[in-house]
Amino acid sequence: MSKKITVEKKVLSENDRLAADIRKKLEKQKIVTLNLVSSPGSGKTSLLERTLKELGNKFNMALIAGDVQTENDADRLKRAGGKNVRPVITGGACHLDARMVTRALDEMNLKGVDILFIENVGNLVCPSSYDLGEDMKVVLMSTTEGDDKPLKYPSMFRRSSVLIINKIDLLGLSNFDIKQAEKNARTINADLKVFEISCLKETGLEAWYDWLGNQVTSKKGKK
């Protein structure tokens, strides 16, 4: 048992070392880097599609789209106007790790990029343990998932800086209580910045776009 723990520790340290290298590299180029995490089907790809369409002419955006199998998400992002999209197929692994991101970045052109989105594998547990060198994790949940998810999967909500509640157009059609969901999330992490949106109906997205713009301005302003 002690042997197993030792090995896991070593793997994590290797990940942390690579993530620190990624962070240094992206910081130098003043690229805002967001690691999007959620259950499968909460709307990570839909949010990125909307963001590409709305901000594609304003900001230079690069995207890494992680999935266990298929390049479906990367294809959707390209169709939405993404010109710098890199699929990463994990081939069974339940999360992206810093090694996968390092390899992807090595093959991408980062010159002039303002924002790098890393769309993680749909999984509310494992990706929380892997630093990818991001500025912050953005966790999505949708109104069809149950408002107690932050309590049941606390690590992901604790390690995220932003919570996006998607599919608010479906509020009232299930037992989901959005106030309770936010209360549960803040019990785990009082500092969460929360957005309530619907990608399908394009509601609530202006605040998200404004926030993104502020992140870019703030990063560029840094010496």
Add this chain to the structure above:
Amino acid sequence: MSKKITVEKKVLSENDRLAADIRKKLEKQKIVTLNLVSSPGSGKTSLLERTLKELGNKFNMALIAGDVQTENDADRLKRAGGKNVRPVITGGACHLDARMVTRALDEMNLKGVDILFIENVGNLVCPSSYDLGEDMKVVLMSTTEGDDKPLKYPSMFRRSSVLIINKIDLLGLSNFDIKQAEKNARTINADLKVFEISCLKETGLEAWYDWLGNQVTSKKGKK
């Protein structure tokens, strides 16, 4: 690297050995055992609540409710009439394993039990790799998740025998195409038995109850 693979192999073999013991024990007692797997929020607990209410007087049901944190699901199952409910908090682990199930079963009274439901952690990746000694895995997906989930998370759909598509009351309110979802699922696993249901509106559940009853009859009939 080779060292890491060796350790993982050893852990999996240990799980398989424990799962075989569980299977033997439950088979001897002629208990139909189903391992419920899905993304967080697809409706595993809701399905079990409905099933307890409808079949609670007909069959003796035992339930193991796995979660990363909280006993919320176990509490819901008890409120729905579950008299033999055992919560398992994984404390961070992204799946149940055979050791956790062995421990839970040791503390449960299995005398006269017809059906054992094991509600796994909400995660469409990792639980697919862990045999819990079940007769079969039952995978749930909901109509709000995206119809390409079987292609993106193939292992879970390949290793399941039953697919339950929940929240059909929300069909038409998103881009989810149920025919395409089933086609995708059958591309991965042609033998899947499919049920289309809504736990909230209580539609499509009769076929599921009938199927469950047939599983019990079939198991009891075995010498």
